[in-house]
Amino acid sequence: RWVIRELSAVVTVTDDGGSSGRLREDFKMLPPGDVRNCMVALSEDEHLLSKLFRFRFDQGDLNGHSFGNLFVAALSHITGDFAQAVQMSSQILAIRGKIFPATNTNVTLAAQMDDGTVVRGETNITASKRRIVELMLEPATTHPLPETLEAIAHADIITLGPGSLYTSLIPNLLVSGVPEALAASKATKVYVCNLMTQANESLGLTASQHIWKIMQHVGETESPIFDYALVNTTPFSSARLEQYAREGQRPIEADLEAIRALGVEPVTGNFVHEGDVLRHDYDRVAEKLVELGLARATPALTL
Numbered sequence: 363r364w365v366i367r368e369l370s371a372v373v374t375v376t377d378d379g380g381s382s383g384r385l386r387e388d389f390k391m392l393p394p395g396d397v398r399n400c401m402v403a404l405s406e407d408e409h410l411l412s413k414l415f416r417f418r419f420d421q422g423d424l425n426g427h428s429f430g431n432l433f434v435a436a437l438s439h440i441t442g443d444f445a446q447a448v449q450m451s452s453q454i455l456a457i458r459g460k461i462f463p464a465t466n467t468n469v470t471l472a473a474q475m476d477d478g479t480v481v482r483g484e485t486n487i488t489a490s491k492r493r494i495v496e497l498m499l500e501p502a503t504t505h506p507l508p509e510t511l512e513a514i515a516h517a518d519i520i521t522l523g524p525g526s527l528y529t530s531l532i533p534n535l536l537v538s539g540v541p542e543a544l545a546a547s548k549a550t551k552v553y554v555c556n557l558m559t560q561a562n563e564s565l566g567l568t569a570s571q572h573i574w575k576i577m578q579h580v581g582e583t584e585s586p587i588f589d590y591a592l593v594n595t596t597p598f599s600s601a602r603l604e605q606y607a608r609e610g611q612r613p614i615e616a617d618l619e620a621i622r623a624l625g626v627e628p629v630t631g632n633f634v635h636e637g638d639v640l641r642h643d644y645d646r647v648a649e650k651l652v653e654l655g656l657a658r659a660t661p662a663l664t665l
Contacts, residue, residue: 366652369459370513371404372506373397374533375444376471376499379485381418381427385435392444392463394434396530401448402430404457411455445507462513464534467504471533473497484529488562494528497579499536506537514543519655522588523554524642527564527572532579535587545583550655553591553626554647557598557640558611565610569593569628570620577624588626590654592647593618596632602640629654 375392377383382393398415405412415430424432430451437447445466452461472482475492487494514520525531535541544551553576555569564572573591580587593616606612621628629650635643 369404370510370517371400371459371461372464372510372513372534373400373461374530375463375465376469376484376529376533378470378483381431383485384427385431389435389439390468391435391438392466392468394431394438395428397448397461397463398428398430398434400461401452401455401457404452404459404461405455406458415455460509460513462507462510464510464540465504465506465537467501469504469533470500471497471529472500473528488526488529490562494563497528497532497536499533504537506540506543511539511543514540514547514549517547517549519651520544520547520549520551521554521651522552522576524556526560527556527567527575529563532576535576535580541580541583541587544580544587545585550657551587551589552629552651552654553588554642554651555591555593555616556614557594557634557642558606559614561610564614568615568617568620570617570624572614573621573624573626586625591621591626591628592633592650593621593628593630594633594642595630596634598634598640599636602636606640 373396377393377395378386380395382395385391386393402412402415415433417429419425419427434447434451437450438444441447441450445463448461448463470482471484471487472480473487473494474480474496475490476495477492479492481487481490523531553573555572559565559567567575569591573588577587595616598613616630618628618630631650633642633646635641
C-alpha cells in the first residue's frame with residue numbers, strides 16, 4: 363500500500379498559439395492553456411467545474427477562447443501575479459496537489475534550426491519543417507519560483523514526460539537554476555518516454571536520442587539528470603500503426619543498450635492504452651513510478 367503525500371507539477375509557459383496566444387498578446391500575461399489543462403487533470407471535481415474550465419466558446423468575440431483560460435486571465439489581472447492566479451484557481455478547483463508555472467517571466471521560445479536560421483515562438487517552431495539544433499529561452503536568464511526549487515529539493519521522485527520534446531519538456535529545463543536543482547536533488551529521477559515520434563519535433567529519434575537531446579540542453583551537472591527511463595516495449599496493432607504512419611509518425615525505437623550507455627537504466631514493460639489513439643496507461647505508469655520511488659524513499663512518497 364502506498365500514499366502520495368504531496369504532488370507538485372511544474373508546467374511550461376511558452377505557448378503562443380490559440381486562446382493562450384491571444385490572451386498573451388492582448389493582456390501581456392503568461393499563457394494559461396497548459397496550466398489550465400493541468401488543473402483540470404488534477405481536479406477532484408470530475409464533472410461540472412472541470413467541464414466548465416474546458417468549455418470553449420464557438421462564436422462571437424470570445425470564439426476559440428476557453429473559459430478556464432479567461433478565468434485564469436481575470437485572476438492574473440486582479441492579483442497582478444500569474445503564479446498567484448494559478449494557486450487561487452487551483453483552490454477553487456480543489457486540485458490534488460500544487461501547480462507551478464516554470465517561471466513567472468514572460469518568455470519566448472526560440473530555436474536554432476539546421477540551416478542556421480532562428481525561429482521564434484512555439485507555434486512557429488512547431489510549424490517549421492527544419493530540424494531543431496538548439497532550443498533557447500528569450501530572455502536567456504529566467505528564474506523559477508522559489509516553491510518550484512523547494513519542491514524539487516524535497517521530492518522523493520521526479521518525473522519528466524511524456525510530452526513534446528522541444529515545446530513541452532526541454533523548456534522547463536532551460537529555466538535558470540532548475541538543472542542544478544535537479545542534479546542536487548536526492549530524488550529518484552525518471553524520464554517517461556513518448557510512445558510515438560512527433561512531426562516536426564522528434565521524427566527519427568530513438569528513445570536514447572530523446573534523452574541525449576535533453577542532456578545536451580541541460581549541460582554539465584554534478585550528477586545524472588535521470589536515473590531511469592520508462593520505455594514501452596509492447597507492440598501496437600497494425601491499424602494504429604497505419605493510422606499514425608499517415609501522419610509520418612512511428613513507434614519510438616527502444617534502444618535499451620544506448621540508453622544504458624548514457625548512464626540511465628531503462629525500465630521496460632507494457633505502458634500503453636490503445637483506443638482510437640495511443641496513450642500511456644496512466645495506472646501502469648503510476649504503479650511503476652511509485653515502485654521506483656519507494657525503492658529509495660521513505661514510506662510517504664512525494665512527487
